[in-house]
Amino acid sequence: xxGEGRLVLLVEDEPSMARLVRSVLVAEGYGVFExxxxxxxxxxxxxxxxxxxxxxxxxxxxxxxxxxxxxxxWTQTPVVVVSxxxxxxxKVAALDAGxxxxxxxxxxxxxxxxxxRVALRHAASPAGAxxxxxxEGLRIDVGDRRCRVDGREVRLTPTEWKVVAxxxxxxxxxxxxxxxxxxxxxxxxxxxxxxxxxxxxxxxxKLERDPTRPRHLVTEPGIGYxxxxxxxxx
Ligand code: CA
Numbered sequence: 001x002x003g004e005g006r007l008v009l010l011v012e013d014e015p016s017m018a019r020l021v022r023s024v025l026v027a028e029g030y031g032v033f034e035x036x037x038x039x040x041x042x043x044x045x046x047x048x049x050x051x052x053x054x055x056x057x058x059x060x061x062x063x064x065x066x067x068x069x070x071x072x073x074w075t076q077t078p079v080v081v082v083s084x085x086x087x088x089x090x091k092v093a094a095l096d097a098g099x100x101x102x103x104x105x106x107x108x109x110x111x112x113x114x115x116x117r118v119a120l121r122h123a124a125s126p127a128g129a130x131x132x133x134x135x136e137g138l139r140i141d142v143g144d145r146r147c148r149v150d151g152r153e154v155r156l157t158p159t160e161w162k163v164v165a166x167x168x169x170x171x172x173x174x175x176x177x178x179x180x181x182x183x184x185x186x187x188x189x190x191x192x193x194x195x196x197x198x199x200x201x202x203x204x205x206k207l208e209r210d211p212t213r214p215r216h217l218v219t220e221p222g223i224g225y226x227x228x229x230x231x232x233x234x
Contacts, residue, residue: 003030006120009050010034011041011067012082013060017105021054021082024109038062042070050077052120057083057094065097072098078119082107088222092176095223101173110233118172118229133168135230138207138216142168147207154206159184163199167217172229174220200225 008025012018013036022032033048035041038059045053053071057064068079081094084105091102100119103112125131130143137150142165147154156164162184167175178190185195200219204211218226 003028005029005031006051007031007033007048009041009044009048009053011038011053011059011064012036012056013058014056017056021112024112028113036060038064038067041067045071045075045077051123052116053077053079054116055079055081055099057081057085065093068094068097068099076123078123080115080119082112091223095174095176108233114229114232115172117231122170122173131168131171133171133227135228136215137209140164140168149207149209156206160199160203163203167225167227171227172232174224174226176224180224196225
């Protein structure tokens with residue numbers, strides 16, 4: 001799926017980075033509107049109603065996190081953070097504030113485009129419809145509770161299904177550890193990260209061809225998990 005004229009609000013104060021990202025997006029068929037401050041980001045998000053926001057966090061006037069919070073106060077427009085900040089707590093803070101995904105500079109153009117496609121797909125998928133995940137021989141149909149690996153039926157436990165359902169609904173995107181714990185085990189379970197280690201390891205044995213080198217269910221260290229999108233080059 002190409003950009004198809006969809007509008008991206010690019011929030012970046014570094015001219016060389018803005019030029020680079022713009023050329024990647026335009027070549028892919030996206031329309032691009034550029035701003036370089038948090039203030040203009042919030043103004044233009046309202047004025048132009050972009051399909052997606054690409055957001056740098058280190059902005060001259062205010063922190064990019066405030067842009068995420070400001071947007072989330074009124075819109076679910078996908079926000080993909082592109083930042084030089086590479087600490088786990090910084091990524092968690094951006095995702096917690098409501099960003100859909102997080103890329104660390106420097107990044108590959110193919111990776112940026114893949115993450116944008118995932119964020120746009122999630123924004124477009126109708127609420128309530130249970131998605132099907134299909135990639136490299138793995139097929140998970142959450143609605144029908146059916147899972148196949150290379151054509152072979154795999155049985156999952158009820159709790160495994162709950163974990164898998166959350167991951168499939170966010171396929172391609174990061175699911176924070178504590179969001180997964182809350183969604184599966186309920187409020188108050190956010191600190192029980194050992195549950196996740198046990199269930200993820202069990203799921204990898206069932207879903208991955210080589211559980212020691214997972215292709216589908218990948219760990220984002222210190223942050224959470226990602227069920228890799230079929231077109232993710234990573
Ligand atoms: Ca910056």
